Amino acid sequence: MSSRSPTPSTPLPLAHVPPALRSEEFQRLALSLPEAEEQDHFGKPSFRVRGKIFATHWVAEEHAVLKLSLEEQDSLVQAQPDVFSVTPWGHQGWTRVELRRVDRTLLEELLVGAWRRVAPKRVVAQWDAGRSGKPAAPPGAPSRTRGRRRAP
Numbered sequence: 001m002s003s004r005s006p007t008p009s010t011p012l013p014l015a016h017v018p019p020a021l022r023s024e025e026f027q028r029l030a031l032s033l034p035e036a037e038e039q040d041h042f043g044k045p046s047f048r049v050r051g052k053i054f055a056t057h058w059v060a061e062e063h064a065v066l067k068l069s070l071e072e073q074d075s076l077v078q079a080q081p082d083v084f085s086v087t088p089w090g091h092q093g094w095t096r097v098e099l100r101r102v103d104r105t106l107l108e109e110l111l112v113g114a115w116r117r118v119a120p121k122r123v124v125a126q127w128d129a130g131r132s133g134k135p136a137a138p139p140g141a142p143s144r145t146r147g148r149r150r151a152p
Helices: 023-031 070-079 104-118 121-132
Strands: 036-041 044-049 052-058 063-067 084-086 094-098
Touching: 023 036, 023 044, 023 052, 023 104, 036 052, 044 104, 052 104, 063 104, 070 084, 070 094
Parallel strands: none
Antiparallel strands: 036 044, 044 052, 052 063, 063 094, 084 094
8 A cells, every 4th residue: 555645647545535425415404594485486496585695506407505795705716616517597696506516614604605696784783692691682672783882
């Protein structure tokens, strides 16, 4: 057995290949986010918060489409073109993700980011507070606006 490190012509050991994400797992991850609901979108499952789509799932094709920031989209497509690609709606951040090739931890982060982009600010704040252990602002409490100061 050789102690050489893998070269481009040598396949990587299986430990380095991310496990394929099954459809049920993607659905479970998407629906685990607060107020997320599954709804049909032109024959494909979509995941929404209060009617706004943050992901669609192309089950047979084994890919998903997520609403990313344009900066994330550009960076990921350049870094991993075999995993991420721009969709016809790419100018809005919609990015295809190959579920068989994507790192699971990265996908979870991107899915949460997509959800955050469309979820109401209060829902996001309550979720963040629940994760950090800080109490969330009560419903109906005034929100603070960044960058604005009250006149004296």
